[in-house]
Amino acid sequence: MQLDALRRAFLNHYHTEPLLIVSPGRVNLIGEHTDYNEGYVLPGAIDKTIAVALSPSGNDTCEVHALKLQQTDRFQLSTLTRGEGWQNYVRGVVHFLLHNGYQVQGFHAMIDGDIPIGSGLSSSAALEGAFSFGLSELFQLRVAPLELAFIGQQAEHQYVGVRCGIMDQYANIFGKRNQLIRLDCRSLKHVYYPFQFPDYRIVLCNSMVHHSLASSAYNERRQQCEEGVALLKKYHPEVKTLRDVSQAMLHEHIREIPPQIYMRCMYVVEENERVLLAGTCLQEANLEMFGELMYASHTGLQKQYEVSCEELDYLVELTLNREEVIGARMMGGGFGGCTINIVHRDGLEDFKQYMTSQYEKKFHRVPEIYVGQIVEGVHVVD
Incomplete structure (x- = not known):
């Protein structure tokens, strides 16, 4: 521009x-x-x-x-x-x-x-x-x-x-x-x-699957979280949002909470814990553990919150055995858009070529890849 x-x-x-x-x-x-x-x-x-x-x-x-x-x-x-x-x-x-x-x-x-x-x-x-x-x-x-x-x-x-x-x-x-x-x-x-990790880059892989956050699924997830809070409130009046909920609290009421609502709530509770741990990783310059948290986040979004899609899952799967990749996950509301990856600069060109060729082979669509900086x-x- x-x-x-x-x-x-x-x-x-x-x-x-x-x-x-x-x-x-x-x-x-x-x-x-x-x-x-x-x-x-x-x-x-x-x-x-x-x-x-x-x-x-x-x-x-x-x-x-x-x-x-x-x-x-x-x-x-x-x-x-x-x-x-x-x-x-x-x-x-x-x-x-x-x-x-x-x-x-x-x-x-x-x-x-x-x-x-x-x-x-x-x-x-x-x-x-x-x-x-x-x-x-x-x-x-x-x-x-x-x-x-x-x-x-x-x-x-x-x-x-x-x-x-x-x-x-x-x-x-x-x-x-x-x-x-x-x-x-x-x-x-x-x-x-x-x-500030000068040897690493933030790389976005665009699945080229376009989504709209105005779709019913986004608002539905929010409603499901609110439903979980309403159920827990009966037993724990102090609960205002899922911020106030612990894993132990969810386990305690697993029989009262419908399985799908339970999964949605558990994902959010675990993701909050991951964010707090990620801050510690940055303070300690522990990028490897930070990357592991990113992969765990993607698994939660895929299996518990169910806002991923086949294309995003494949883009993350492709990174699992790549030495230059520290972590990857889907990013954003879901159902398309980008994965976010932390990639060593020495392997950047190989990474881009590999991701592009493998994704195109499977989906007959060329992913756009952006290398970004925090600004x-x-x-x-x-």
Whole structure:
């Protein structure tokens, strides 16, 4: 993605210099489907980004061009309603800025980016962050960082229809270069852990199976977790979410909990424990154990939470006997998207060729492979 090209396109169309915002996608090293259960996650911002060029329109009209899609959305602030598809991420952010009392004015915007849609890198949170942060900067609204994350989440809930947790938006806003964020999704406080292993790379293998988190399965998993909590509450009134549940507690009530609900809950409880242990591994620079936790996470997502798919499982299976791979697992909501792998740089090219050839042979589809770095969260480009 060329920021200069975006700036020139904006200048040619609107004849004014734009404010340029770069908003990263995110990877989550471990801690999947724990965020909406008030658990722990370990994400970081990654150098696949959405860029937005912005300027005031001088009236009530908002006009947004999505360059890659060759689509334009126009709406008035005074009569703001839902749109379709990607439009709702932008409109939802504008709605909740206004709803929270911020004096948003009309604007012109152009969007470009290189986050693959549907890959599990959270292009949605990157788009929400670009506009919540960008409009705050453009109109000097001084919205606090945590509120920016909440506004993105509210847009997703109310305008898009996905009851997502806060992790994606949080990582987009609070990301730091070479740092992972261990976020406590209950207190919304975080600790940074260094991810500085110069001999290793974060590599994403895109299954090219595109998913939508608005699918019923995502919301169904959330509902199943809530059902498990409701059953346990009868015996343990202190339980508010699965964050408050232990493995022993689940074992104690195994007969009262339907088997499928039990599996969903056990996965979340074990995954929270893995995230806490992963933080210790980073502190001790124990990347080998960190990798083992990633594999255990994938097994849980595959067999207990049942949000993987044949393609993701195969991509993880391919890494098991590769010396250059420390760990791998599916990442994101599931049912497609990417696996995340930690790969030694010396074996990177062999890894890419092997994964591509084996996957193409089995599924007649070429996986895209991205080598990423942990980068700064959403920011203005000078």
